[in-house]
Amino acid sequence: MHKITMKAAMAACFLFGATMTTTVANSAEMMSFPKKDWSWQGVFGTYDRGQLQRGLQAYKSVCAACHGLKFIAFRNLTDLGYSAAEIKDFAKTIEVTNKEPNDEGEIFKRPGRTDDYFPDPFPNKQAARAGNNGAFPPDLSLVVESRVGGADYLYALLTGYSEPPKGVKLGEGMSYNKAFPGHQIAMPPPLADGAVEYKDGTKPTVAQIATDVTAFLAWASEPNMEARKSMGIKVMLFLFAFLFVLIGMKRRTWANVH
Amino acid sequence: MEKQNFDNKVIQWVDDRLPVFSYMNHEYNEFPMPKNLNYFWNFGALATIVLVTMIVTGIVLAMQYTPHTTLAFDSVERIMRDVNYGWLMRYIHANGGSMFFIVVYIHIFRGLYYGSYKAPRELIWMLGVVILLLMMGTAFMGYVLPWGQMSYWGAQVITDFFTAIPFVGEAITTWLRGDFVIDNATLNRFFSLHYLLPFVIVGVVAFHVMALHVTGSNNPDGIDIKDPQDTVPFNPYFTAKDSVGIGAFLIVWAAFVFFAPNFLGHPDNYIEAQPLSTPAHIVPEWYFLPFYAILRSITFDIWFLEAKLLGVIAMGASIMILFILPWLDTSKVRSARYRPLFRLFFWVLLVDCVILGIVGAKSPNDLVISGVEWFEYKTLGLLATIYYFGHFLVLIPIIGKIETPKPLPTSISKPVTGGGGSAPAGSASAAKKEKA
Amino acid sequence: MAEPHAEDEERRDFLQLAAGAIGGVGAVAFAWPLVDTMSPSAEVLALSSTELDVSSIKPGQAIIVKWRKRPYFVRRRTKIEIDAAEKVDIASLREPEADKDRVTKSEWLVVSASCTHFGCIPKGAKVGDDRGEFGGFFCPCHGSHYDTSGRIRKGPAPRNLPVPPHNFVSDKILKIG
Numbered sequence: 001m002h003k004i005t006m007k008a009a010m011a012a013c014f015l016f017g018a019t020m021t022t023t024v025a026n027s028a029e030m031m032s033f034p035k036k037d038w039s040w041q042g043v044f045g046t047y048d049r050g051q052l053q054r055g056l057q058a059y060k061s062v063c064a065a066c067h068g069l070k071f072i073a074f075r076n077l078t079d080l081g082y083s084a085a086e087i088k089d090f091a092k093t094i095e096v097t098n099k100e101p102n103d104e105g106e107i108f109k110r111p112g113r114t115d116d117y118f119p120d121p122f123p124n125k126q127a128a129r130a131g132n133n134g135a136f137p138p139d140l141s142l143v144v145e146s147r148v149g150g151a152d153y154l155y156a157l158l159t160g161y162s163e164p165p166k167g168v169k170l171g172e173g174m175s176y177n178k179a180f181p182g183h184q185i186a187m188p189p190p191l192a193d194g195a196v197e198y199k200d201g202t203k204p205t206v207a208q209i210a211t212d213v214t215a216f217l218a219w220a221s222e223p224n225m226e227a228r229k230s231m232g233i234k235v236m237l238f239l240f241a242f243l244f245v246l247i248g249m250k251r252r253t254w255a256n257v258h
Numbered sequence: 259m260e261k262q263n264f265d266n267k268v269i270q271w272v273d274d275r276l277p278v279f280s281y282m283n284h285e286y287n288e289f290p291m292p293k294n295l296n297y298f299w300n301f302g303a304l305a306t307i308v309l310v311t312m313i314v315t316g317i318v319l320a321m322q323y324t325p326h327t328t329l330a331f332d333s334v335e336r337i338m339r340d341v342n343y344g345w346l347m348r349y350i351h352a353n354g355g356s357m358f359f360i361v362v363y364i365h366i367f368r369g370l371y372y373g374s375y376k377a378p379r380e381l382i383w384m385l386g387v388v389i390l391l392l393m394m395g396t397a398f399m400g401y402v403l404p405w406g407q408m409s410y411w412g413a414q415v416i417t418d419f420f421t422a423i424p425f426v427g428e429a430i431t432t433w434l435r436g437d438f439v440i441d442n443a444t445l446n447r448f449f450s451l452h453y454l455l456p457f458v459i460v461g462v463v464a465f466h467v468m469a470l471h472v473t474g475s476n477n478p479d480g481i482d483i484k485d486p487q488d489t490v491p492f493n494p495y496f497t498a499k500d501s502v503g504i505g506a507f508l509i510v511w512a513a514f515v516f517f518a519p520n521f522l523g524h525p526d527n528y529i530e531a532q533p534l535s536t537p538a539h540i541v542p543e544w545y546f547l548p549f550y551a552i553l554r555s556i557t558f559d560i561w562f563l564e565a566k567l568l569g570v571i572a573m574g575a576s577i578m579i580l581f582i583l584p585w586l587d588t589s590k591v592r593s594a595r596y597r598p599l600f601r602l603f604f605w606v607l608l609v610d611c612v613i614l615g616i617v618g619a620k621s622p623n624d625l626v627i628s629g630v631e632w633f634e635y636k637t638l639g640l641l642a643t644i645y646y647f648g649h650f651l652v653l654i655p656i657i658g659k660i661e662t663p664k665p666l667p668t669s670i671s672k673p674v675t676g677g678g679g680s681a682p683a684g685s686a687s688a689a690k691k692e693k694a
Numbered sequence: 695m696a697e698p699h700a701e702d703e704e705r706r707d708f709l710q711l712a713a714g715a716i717g718g719v720g721a722v723a724f725a726w727p728l729v730d731t732m733s734p735s736a737e738v739l740a741l742s743s744t745e746l747d748v749s750s751i752k753p754g755q756a757i758i759v760k761w762r763k764r765p766y767f768v769r770r771r772t773k774i775e776i777d778a779a780e781k782v783d784i785a786s787l788r789e790p791e792a793d794k795d796r797v798t799k800s801e802w803l804v805v806s807a808s809c810t811h812f813g814c815i816p817k818g819a820k821v822g823d824d825r826g827e828f829g830g831f832f833c834p835c836h837g838s839h840y841d842t843s844g845r846i847r848k849g850p851a852p853r854n855l856p857v858p859p860h861n862f863v864s865d866k867i868l869k870i871g
Contacts, residue, residue: 043517071335075740115740138529141335145520146528181538221528224338224345231346232516238723239512242716243505246498249709253498257293257490318731340736343727494710501713 033149033156033179036211040218043233046226047219049081050200055216056080058196058209060094063140066132069118071141072220079223088114095119133173135186144214144221151218153179158210161189285471290489291496292477294670298372299475300503301365306463307504308358313456315351319344323403325449327442330405331530349519350511355397356522357511359545362390371604373592374476380584382473385466387580389459394546396455399448401543406527411540413440413448419553422567439533480593481666488670539621547618548611552576552646554622555639572643579650586650588658596664599657607649613642743871745863748802756819758807761858761870765807767819767831768868771842776800778829779843789854793843796857804870805844805855809833816840816855831855 039048056077059069074091082090091112096119102108112119120139122128129136147153156179164176164183174184191206191213198204202212219225262280264270273279322341324333337344366386369375375383398416402409417440420431436443474483483489490496514521522544526537542550556568563571579586594601622636744761748768751757756769771779779793780800797803807815811833817823818831818840826832826839828847833840838849845854860870 071332071339073737073740075736076339115737142528146525148525150525222338228345228349228516228519232512235512235516236509238720239505239509242713242720243502243509245709245713245716246501246505249713250498250502252705252709253494257495314728318728321732322735336735336737340738341731342733342735343731344735346727347731498710501717 033152035152036155038151038215038218040215040225043229045229047079048215050202051212051215052080052219053082054196054198054200054202054209054212055214055219057198058213059140059216061196062190062209063213064118064121066121066128066137068120068122068139069141069220070120070139071117072223073115073117074112075114076223079219084114091116133186137187140217140220142221144218146221151214154214154217155210157185158191158213159206285492286497287491287493289471289492290483290486291475291492292483292488292670293490293495294477294479294488295475295496295499296478297499297503298364298368298478300500300507301361301368303500304361304503304507305358305365307507308354308361309456309459309463312351312354312358313460315347315354316453316456318347319351320453323449325403325446327405327445327531330403330445334404346515349515353511353514353519353522355400356514356543356545357507358393359397361507362393363545366390367608370607371594371601372476372478373480373587373589373594375584376587376592377584378473379470379476382466382469383584384581385462385469387577389462389466390580391577392455392459392462396452396459397543397545399452399455401527402445402448403452404527405445405531407529407531407535407537408524408527408540410440410531410533411537412542413444415540416542417444419566419570422564422570424567476592477670478593478595479667479670480591480596481670484669541619544615544619547616548614549573549576549618551614551618551639552643554618555636555643557622557636557640572647576643576646579647583650583654586654588655589661589663590658591663591666596666597657597661598664599661600654603649603653603657607646610642610645610649613638614646617642743869745867745869747866748868749866753801755821756803758815758819759870765815766858766870767803767805767807767844767855769803769819771801771803775829775842779841782841782843782845787854788846788852791843791845791854796843796845796854798861802862802868803842803844804860804868805857807855809835809838809851810846810853810855811836811838811849811851 038045039051040046074087074094077087077090078084091114094112094116095109096112096116097107097109121137122131125136144150144154149156157177160178160180162176162178164170168176168183170176171184174186175188176183177185191209193205195206196204196209202208222228261277262273262283264273264279269279319337322333322337322344324330334348337348339345341347369383369386398412402413417431417435420434421427423430432438434444435441436447477483524541524543541547550573553569553573556565556572559565560568589597589600591597594604617635617639620635622634622639624635625631626633626635626638741762744759746759746768748770751768751770753770753772754775756767758765759768760766769775776793782793784790784792794800796805807819809816812835814833814835816826816831816833816838818825824832824834826848828839828841830842830844830847831840832838833849833851836850838851839847840851840855841847843854844857846852858870860868863869
């Protein structure tokens with residue numbers, strides 16, 4: 001059994017080393033956010049279509065004024081459970097800039113089509129800053145994947161606005177936020193109770209809207225997550241079965257040597 | 259090498275003119291392998307599997323990726339979202355980079371433990387170090403390609419090292435970057451070189467394996483093959499055993515790809531590169547962290563040599579030192595199994611490397627233990643770096659001389675067939691005379 | 695240690711076969727995504743149909759539009775052009791096709807603008823263009839003549855200009871694809 005403990009020890013050491021260094025690297029911010037249970041967590045996780053649809057509604061009515069979602073096309077919304085006709089109608093309600101100028105050489109805006117992407121609310125970064133006190137509202141397509149803490153962080157941010165503690169002086173136009181690094185954020189609290197009137201009748205508390213928008217943005221960061229996990233389960237089952245057969249083959253092959 | 263006679267006429271015809279089939283038969287079918295190899299001998303084959311998979315997924319990704327600063331990040335997102343199975347190819351490739359280093363680090367530590375670097379296998383070992391260097395270059399450039407924040411700032415920091423070279427540093431750095439700062443010229447050439455280097459690696463791997471087949475494989479006991487009794491042919495014994503290793507390894511790789519594809523990466527790289535905004539903590543990928551720690555560990559000048567230059571030299575030396583290891587180790591015995599003192603310090607080295615990795619991820623001024631003001635991570639890093647060099651330059655030569663190795667078995671077959679562990683006392687001197 | 699039995703060898707061979715077969719299945723399963731990843735991606739397929747407002751095209755006028763990145767003629771035919779197309783003896787055509795099988799509304803001709811010879815864009819859409827001897831389209835590259843239904847009548851092109859799937863979503867909106 002000497003060889004098995006050796007192998008286990010070394011391999012474990014390396015995976016431990018890799019994991020430790022990575023976890024350490026990523027937790028350099030050293031802020032912890034309460035871990036929420038999200039429907040897409042775990043090996044069998046899936047997105048909750050109801051959450052995604054409410055989140056889309058919230059994004060459109062609250063966030064889209066300042067934040068783009070440039071990697072999501074309207075056709076991607078079939079993932080949320082909408083039909084092609086519903087998406088076509090939804091797209092029409094959103095104005096996009098046509099890629100080519102018109103026959104007079106002018107750039108023009110038109111109602112969206114299924115193959116269009118969510119439009120940027122500002123024509124360029126400078127305009128975005130000018131309209132937001134010098135702060136740049138980032139595109140939200142990857143916000144959940146690009147922040148340490150992911151969905152937990154985003155939820156904590158959206159629900160983390162409060163009065164600054166004693167002795168903390170807020171900068172001009174800044175708000176105090178418990179989750180944001182540095183605790184001073186240029187975005188004023190985006191959510192309030194009743195800010196969105198949900199089509200499905202769910203009560204729109206801040207916590208509810210934050211949950212729904214976070215779920216929607218998690219989907220936007222990785223629309224293929226469900227395909228990934230479902231393929232993963234099949235692949236793992238195959239590989240375990242394969243390994244089982246391979247071990248059998250190896251033992252039979254070596255039977256007369258040991 | 260004997261020419262084979264084949265039943266199949268077509269194969270025979272080709273083989274008479276270009277003996278590929280005889281070659282394959284000799285190298286991968288009949289080749290005598292020590293029968294006592296353990297699963298640590300799988301990792302070379304695993305590394306080859308990773309290399310081939312990285313090349314295949316890389317080529318497929320290169321069909322969709324655009325190496326221009328304004329388009330690179332978007333092209334990667336397009337791969338993730340719109341390209342059929344693009345997410346799969348990307349995650350396999352990105353996690354494959356990490357898998358490659360896990361496998362190669364284990365492969366290297368196997369060599370360290372069992373004395374595989376010792377005569378007559380010194381050249382195999384040195385070619386291996388060359389492969390490691392090529393891998394590091396390839397991985398570094400590959401990480402720049404998505405043009406995220408870490409891509410950009412990692413490239414900025416690493417290319418900045420070259421400015422430490424006296425007199426010509428700035429000129430070299432500008433030449434490397436193709437510009438005064440990291441910009442499109444840099445990105446485009448990194449793409450070209452990232453595509454090229456893996457094929458150079460294939461070539462060096464070929465030499466590495468050819469050199470191996472001159473001497474044959476080492477084995478856990480570190481003693482030479484005495485007669486055919488000690489060996490089994492590569493096929494079917496090691497095709498079967500390697501298959502098990504491959505199967506288990508694919509499970510690990512798949513676990514990352516399908517269930518934790520971003521765990522080994524850094525969230526900041528999902529933000530497009532912003533040349534005017536440095537991230538709070540610039541960290542390289544985990545497999546570079548020990549070297550990063552060594553680089554940052556020298557914070558003082560020595561005479562006219564600046565700390566920055568010393569750090570770069572130390573980092574380079576930490577790999578270069580591996581080249582001369584066969585000559586640093588004075589022991590006549592190969593395997594740590596029979597070298598108790600060497601074995602102890604092997605584990606110390608391993609722990610030291612893990613510590614260096616952890617230090618590489620931390621801020622140098624953070625406290626290792628909260629409350630203990632003087633013990634910052636940069637101090638720990640310096641101590642770990644000193645140990646690293648001390649291990650190779652001081653300990654290894656001394657241990658070889660002062661150590662009393664355990665008696666070696668007379669042959670490979672004896673322990674495997676259960677004929678008893680150590681050789682009888684009478685032949686201990688014969689065992690000691692083993693040419694290491 | 696007993697000698698390997700024939701039974702053991704049989705079991706070993708079976709396992710080798712099983713392992714090989716499962717490995718083969720795995721290899722093919724892995725090869726499929728590698729192949730499919732080269733197929734057109736989602737945002738390319740999203741452009742699989744084009745809708746255009748044709749109300750500004752007058753009878754006798756034609757435009758060139760792109761569908762799936764390729765050029766197509768959309769011509770609003772005059773009565774004379776429609777009659778000429780319908781009266782042709784189909785048997786005499788290089789590729790026999792009736793005009794009614796090539797249009798959904800006889801007033802509108804929607805055909806590929808890629809000559810079936812070697813792919814040049816034939817003349818005939820713009821005012822003043824040479825329309826060839828049959829009043830349809832004329833390819834200047836090697837002298838292929840197409841008629842008012844886009845069928846090849848003279849010259850080296852082997853086939854009629856292909857008709858893409860199309861229909862009128864409304865009186866004004868033509869959908870191709």
